Amino acid sequence: MERRHHALSSEGISQCLKLLSDPTRLLMLKLLKDKEYCVCELTAxxxxxxxxISQHLRKLKNAGLVRERREGQWRYYAIHPSGPEYALVCSIxxxxxxxDEVLQTLRQKEVIVTCR
Known part of the structure; x- marks a missing residue:
């Protein structure tokens, strides 16, 4: 299925780039693009x-870049695939x-983290 490209305003692009300029949020989105994570997993x-972590996720959620799913006391996050900035974020x-050394280090940590 071909994804329709939505043109963004210069203000929308600027706000998206400001959010992605933070290395933690950028790498968090990189991980969230492939898989859903619990807050406790991201903390570790x-x-x-x-x-x-919750502050970073709140900013990403308010911008429509991530979605939240609740399961009991746990909150899980993943990249929001239908947000207008999705194509821009994926491209970045x-x-x-x-x-990338930092990304590999984060991926190694995720293997040993479990909160369930």
Whole structure:
């Protein structure tokens, strides 16, 4: 199925780029593009406090870049595939080399994290 491209305003693109200019949020989106994560998993992967991770996720959610799913006391996040900025975000995320040292370190941490 071909995805329709939605033209964004200069303000929309600027706001999206501001959000992605933070390395934590950028790499968080890179991970969330492939898989859904619980807040506790992201806390362990990024070695950031729960309030810190929640603040990043709140900004991404408010911008429509991630979606939230609740399951009991747990909250799971994934990239929002139908947001207007989706194509822009995916284009940027594709530029991150899979061999990036920081990304590889984060992916290694995710293997040992479980909160269920």
């Amino acid at each position: 992967i990024f070695d950031i406090s729960q309030p810190g 995320l594709q530029q991150i080399d899979e061999k």
